Amino acid sequence: xxxxxxxHNIEDYxxxxxxxxxxxxxxxxxxxxxxxxxxxxxxxxxxxxxxxxGFVRDYKRYLVERKEIKANVVNNYIAPIRGYxxxxxxxxxxxxxxxxxxxxxxxxxxxxxxxxxxxQINIDVLKGKRDLSIFKLCVSCGLRSHELVNIKxxxxxxxxxxxxxxxxxxxxxxxxxxxxxxxxxxxALSSYMSALRNKFVLGDDSYVFVSxxxxxxxxxxxxxxxxxxxxxYLISAGLKGTGRYSTHSLRHSTANIAFDxxxxxxxxxxxxxxxxxxxxxxxxxxxxxxxxxxxxxxxx
Numbered sequence: 375x376x377x378x379x380x381x382h383n384i385e386d387y388x389x390x391x392x393x394x395x396x397x398x399x400x401x402x403x404x405x406x407x408x409x410x411x412x413x414x415x416x417x418x419x420x421x422x423x424x425x426x427x428g429f430v431r432d433y434k435r436y437l438v439e440r441k442e443i444k445a446n447v448v449n450n451y452i453a454p455i456r457g458y459x460x461x462x463x464x465x466x467x468x469x470x471x472x473x474x475x476x477x478x479x480x481x482x483x484x485x486x487x488x489x490x491x492x493x494q495i496n497i498d499v500l501k502g503k504r505d506l507s508i509f510k511l512c513v514s515c516g517l518r519s520h521e522l523v524n525i526k527x528x529x530x531x532x533x534x535x536x537x538x539x540x541x542x543x544x545x546x547x548x549x550x551x552x553x554x555x556x557x558x559x560x561x562a563l564s565s566y567m568s569a570l571r572n573k574f575v576l577g578d579d580s581y582v583f584v585s586x587x588x589x590x591x592x593x594x595x596x597x598x599x600x601x602x603x604x605x606x607y608l609i610s611a612g613l614k615g616t617g618r619y620s621t622h623s624l625r626h627s628t629a630n631i632a633f634d635x636x637x638x639x640x641x642x643x644x645x646x647x648x649x650x651x652x653x654x655x656x657x658x659x660x661x662x663x664x665x666x667x668x669x670x671x672x673x674x
Contacts, residue, residue: 384409387461388454394547396520401454408433408455426465430455481617482626485634488513494610500573501586503566505603508583509624510562511539515553516628516646518544519597519621527567528578543647551647597621629657 384405388398411433430452437443437451459465483491491509496502511517521541529540529549537560543551555563563582570576574584574592581594604621608614617623625646632642643654 383462384458387458390461391457394542394545396542397545400450404451404454405458407451411436426459426463427467430459430467480620480622480626482630483613483619483623484627485631487611487613488627490611491607491613494607497565500566500569503562503569504583504586505607507559507562507566508600508603509607510559511555512621512624513627513631514556514559515539516625517541517553518625519600520544522600523581523583523595523597524549525582526578527576527580527582530582545649626657629654630661633657633661 384402388401388405391397391401393401412429415432415436433455434448434452437448443451456467459467488509492506495506495509497506508522512522521543524542525539531538531540533552536554538552538554540549540552542549567582570582570584574580583595583600585591585593585595585599601621604624605614608619613619629642629646632645637645639651639654639658642657643651646654648654
């Protein structure tokens with residue numbers, strides 16, 4: 375069978391998009407995954423629009439039924455394939471995206487639960503200082519995992535008398551967004567960085583959050599590493615399995631705590647760095663659904 379996707383054509387296509395490094399890596403990964411799947415499952419290459427559409431439809435079915443990948447993630451797999459087929463063959467493959475859920479897939483943590491997580495951390499050691507900093511930055515600023523792991527020392531600056539951290543936001547090509555940590559997060563971060571400098575030689579271009587394992591000590595921590603840290607404390611606090619909690623739950627908690635404390639939707643939109651006000655509205659709709667569900671009106 376002829377290769378459906380040639381490596382150099384994949385690179386040419388992605389380069390033509392002028393996307394940031396993170397998106398480039400994601401598109402490359404997903405296109406190569408599709409290529410490998412097609413080689414394993416087909417003995418022929420597609421030659422026309424109809425067979426190309428069938429390829430993508432079969433692949434989508436494979437992702438959903440065999441790999442059990444969620445709707446929002448399946449859409450991420452399909453989008454670069456549709457773009458590539460249009461770029462290389464001129465095929466405008468009309469594969470319907472999966473319907474996204476109306477509410478969040480991960481639960482928010484209550485303030486008491488977050489404090490319980492903090493209490494599980496041993497802040498007398500470097501690893502504990504790092505972990506507390508991760509939790510407090512994520513909760514106070516609503517950081518995504520990829521935003522957290524890409525923070526460098528040079529990204530932390532004083533702006534108009536406030537300590538701010540410039541981040542590589544979702545879909546951004548450069549660090550042109552910033553967050554303003556609260557004092558509790560700043561204190562935890564200062565304690566961690568002071569201890570970190572005593573162990574490693576660090577410069578402005580060094581990453582703030584690093585692995586402390588024997589194998590990768592001093593190297594930039596990965597998003598998988600962050601998930602492992604969060605899961606570890608969810609388990610030790612007895613929260614794992616009691617709800618749909620994950621690293622992203624920390625970000626959801628940021629928005630809900632802000633709303634609990636009386637923040638306006640536009641303030642929360644800026645805090646969460648949402649592109650659309652509709653994305654922020656999901657939090658309000660979810661809260662309304664839980665607190666005032668129509669089921670309460672059914673009296674029989």
